[in-house]
Amino acid sequence: MTSLAQLLEKVSNDHVSGSSEIYSELLDGLQSALAQRPKVREWIDFSDGLSKVKRSMAPLQNVAGSIKVLLNAKIPDDQFNGFVKGFLTDLRERERSAPDKIAKNLMNEYRPGKVVTVSYSGTVLSSLLHLSKDVSVSVAESLPMGEGRMTCGKLLAGGHNASVFRDSMVPSEVQKADLVLVGADGVCPEGVVNKVGTLSMALAAREFKRPFIVLCSTSKLIPVLEMDAMEGEAQVEGLKVREAVFEITPLELVTAVVTDEGVLSGEEMKKRLLKDRSRMKDTECQTC
Secondary structure, rough: OOOHHHHHHHHHHHOOOOHHHHHHHHHEEEHHOOOOOOOOOHHHHHHHOOOOOOOOOOOHHHHHHHHHHHHOOOHHHHHHHHHHHHHHHHHHHHHHHHHHHHHHHHHOOOOEEEEEEEEOHHHHHHHHHHHHOOOOEEEEOOOOOOOHHHHHHHHHHHHEEEEEEOOOHHHHHHHHHEEEEEEOOOEEEEEEEEEEOOHHHHHHHHHHHOOEEEEOHHHHHHOOOOOOOEEEEEEEEEEEEEEEEEEOOHHHHOOEEEEEOOOEOOOHHHHHHHHHHHHHHHHHHHOO
């Protein structure tokens, strides 16, 4: 198995890490794979495969799309890896600096006393760790995978005041908070793709007039995003139980999207992404 094929398998099988961590894992893996001087045929297979796994994670789809753009440019085989190295260097630097920039942009706008969040997001965790340790953080358990417990554990390990609550308590926890912070696997004109529980937090935030803030690097922004299946079924004690891992929260419910480039309202972000979509060439589009 080639190094690119091994990387694709590793990324595909990671069902625990947040999208930012998987993205960093991907970039590091690609950097290592370049040492093996992959052939153009391997890049074709890798980009095709990457576009079919974790389709809800915008950064991965952006990387797959960038590789396909290079492939369509008919770059000579002996120069192709050099072009890949160039765009990887830029992506790795931007991703390295993004968390601190996002945290700074958040703190310039908000100084909460109590925050509610959901699931696990490396970007959200980084921003929470930048906040004062006096800030209280409540984390939804985020079943079926329960990633909220990991977020809480990391906050407690960092000396912060954090607790976990059952997903059914989202409305009451939002009502007691000053601010709702969530991450994103992707942001497209249709909305914010994130773990289940995000939409209920957004609706509760609207009802109780709390700011609902999405934190993500610009790598998560994508004009067209093909979605994974949202729902599935599991057998629990002989019963079929519907469950989902991801859902879409409309940008109309978002107070602000805070990125490494700055802050936009949900409506402003939607306009930006729709404008980007209108500029896309048919050959660069995926079905959304």
